[in-house]
Amino acid sequence: xxxxxxxxxxxxxxxxxxxxxxxxxxxxxxxxxxxxxxxxxxxxxxxxxxxxxxxxxxxxxxxxxxxxxxxxxxxxxxxxxxxxxxxxxxxxxxxxxxxxxxxxxxxxxxxxx
Ligand SMILES: [Zn+2]
Numbered sequence: 001x002x003x004x005x006x007x008x009x010x011x012x013x014x015x016x017x018x019x020x021x022x023x024x025x026x027x028x029x030x031x032x033x034x035x036x037x038x039x040x041x042x043x044x045x046x047x048x049x050x051x052x053x054x055x056x057x058x059x060x061x062x063x064x065x066x067x068x069x070x071x072x073x074x075x076x077x078x079x080x081x082x083x084x085x086x087x088x089x090x091x092x093x094x095x096x097x098x099x100x101x102x103x104x105x106x107x108x109x110x111x112x113x
Contacts (some may be wrong), residue, residue, distance in 0.1 A: 058094040
């Protein structure tokens with residue numbers, strides 16, 4: 001019996017940007033482990049603040065390690081990653097208010113307080 005190496009058939013691979021692509025919340029691999037996420041928040045506090053506090057990009061509220069959330073400039077639903085050039089600090093309220101919006105609607109919402 002000959003076993004052939006290669007990709008196992010698991011159904012068609014969805015095309016990038018197709019309607020079957022997941023929107024919004026990404027899987028755990030994309031967000032990383034809890035250590036990854038803690039390091040990412042610590043980096044945001046240093047990059048956008050003084051290391052202990054950083055302002056929300058949208059409402060300006062000062063955030064600490066406990067209240068900061070990571071906002072992706074290009075959202076996950078549009079293929080945005082957690083690379084350092086695509087993240088900024090946001091409070092939980094601003095992050096969730098802009099979370100379900102895409103494209104121009106999201107950018108407009110992000111500019112209004
Ligand atoms: Zn905010």
